[in-house]
Amino acid sequence: MLELRHLRTLNALDETGSISLAAQRVHLTQSAVSHQIKALQEYYQLPIIQRSGHAVQLTDAGKRLVQLAGKILGEVQSAERDLAKISRQAAGSLRIVLECHTCFDWLMPIMDDFRQHWPEVELDLVSGFHSDPVSLLRQQVADVVIGSENKPQQGIIHFPLFRFEILAVLAPGHVLGSKRILEAADFAQDVLITYPVPEERIDLIRQVLMPAGVSWQRRTTELTVAILQLVASRRGIAALPGWGIKNYLDYEYVIARRIGTNGLWSDLYLSVREQDASLRYLRDFLETIDQVCFARLDGIKPLSKKERGKTKREAGKTKGSKKIGQSFSELRMIARYKLL
């Protein structure tokens, strides 16, 4: 029997074009998705996907179901927003601390979207830099932290957002451009341009330069465009998220190179106080982030189970309070479909 679960999976499959990626998006294993599709094919006595070599393609039948998913999942989300309004969970506050500076880029449109749907939620960005952003949650100064923190802490829940690659950004024609991959030592040759945050908050420094014992020169500026402008005018090099510089790369304003053989990756989490974790508008916010980011940001990956603070099963067991149909997986499970 067809269920919404299937439609959510098919939707992810449509967007990712791959069973394993779709599986990550819906927080299942590749095997689970494979079984789901098999079940659907047997139920309808029809092939849903077609394999052309490695890539999977949706058949006409598959496309029809994806179309159904598109229509339906939006309706479901909209109904659930209405339910939140009915239950008066529609008011509250969402004060956001952004640990990752570049994230402004994708967060802004999401905030605009959110404001439309939740006019009664006070939406704010908590400005300034903070050494321990999560403590702001405890102090009730902020309600949400978007950052890399994922260590389990009493009373705090970390929702995984996604993993992205940090690329070295160079001026076109820069000498280092001749290398396909940059190593720690390469960064000693030029000025490093960063946001004005403490060294330990800069992934390149913490994870690459310091471990390698390489020294560096640094120059800071507030805005991403300013960093890029400096790089392009050969004042130095930078390290920025791949999705943040996509446009500049396309116009060959700057060029990018991988850092280290496997690349330099960073994980993003959204942290909240435990008691806020089931707030409707918070869930909707999470859902929107997922939808928008996976649809629009290039080269990001879902955080797989291993990278998560808690696994689904542990979470179920850990929960002391009465189960109210809101296991961790449910909190996290998100309808992924294209925004209209």
Next chain:
Amino acid sequence: MLELRHLRTLNALDETGSISLAAQRVHLTQSAVSHQIKALQEYYQLPIIQRSGHAVQLTDAGKRLVQLAGKILGEVQSAERDLAKISRQAAGSLRIVLECHTCFDWLMPIMDDFRQHWPEVELDLVSGFHSDPVSLLRQQVADVVIGSENKPQQGIIHFPLFRFEILAVLAPGHVLGSKRILEAADFAQDVLITYPVPEERIDLIRQVLMPAGVSWQRRTTELTVAILQLVASRRGIAALPGWGIKNYLDYEYVIARRIGTNGLWSDLYLSVREQDASLRYLRDFLETIDQVCFARLDGIKPLSKKERGKTKREAGKTKGSKKIGQSFSELRMIARYKLL
């Protein structure tokens, strides 16, 4: 997590206004529906139903979900019809044998609806009377029998439709009208007006008069209206399904009385060859019958598990062929929502 299952149940709940009836409609126990609703309420942290005494009423939240169900379930059915077309299961034949004469009343509009959705299925009524209608399935003369047969037979599957009450129909002012309930003996006093079918096919005779050893006089005619006309003009009395005479009762053209303390009830099944049981258009036909009948026919009841030829669990075990995601329950499980 919300699933289509919940929406189907809520829809039934909306239409029946009762948990137990809704349960019958979706072929679950009352307990299961109760649990489902409880889970939903806990998931959304909202009451979905309100109890005013015995009757259950949907809250605003419940109504919003029903509204969602209305939008969504129609889309699902429509997508599934498209899938059938894609799989070329859209062509075939549906030759129907009607054992119950009065059933023309509700079947006609259903056939019209069906013809629209399945233009490539040859739709026919097999006319004439047949002592063993199910054998027509074996002889490939018909594809579907709608009747009271429900004894398990090799190669035949009986899908339960519904149970309805057969009422005695009298002219207004008829002497028997003074009784609230008619007994077998009462039928000896007047002419019995029936369709021209063998005695053993008339429930009143087989189940009431013959067991009681009462004799009767009979007069036959083809059409339901003709029977009613004869009754109204005091040429005799008749026994007809409650829903078949609703309009005539409303206009007081005739009156109706229960037969026996518990009433005379008849069960209707739809029988097909086993190999046809998973045909898409057949399922759709079944689905439509369910929707239309439960929405429009007065006083019918779903057939509960006990009345069914096979139970869900037995069926699963019995099936010899490889399970292909189409257990008996799935074959039977029907999205019930209002036709547009």
Next chain:
DNA sequence: AGCATATATGAAAATTATTCATGTTTATCT
């Protein structure tokens, strides 16, 4: 009050979904 009817609920059972471990196929690299 007592009975019949409708719903709720905890525990057991059944069913279904997911993961794990592994196999197969296709693509890539040397």
Next chain:
DNA sequence: AGATAAACATGAATAATTTTCATATATGCT
């Protein structure tokens, strides 16, 4: 070409969820 890696499939085991069963509770009726 052969080895290796990547993506998907699949059977069996396990986990999770759903349903039923057996009652309990509440309501309405006579």
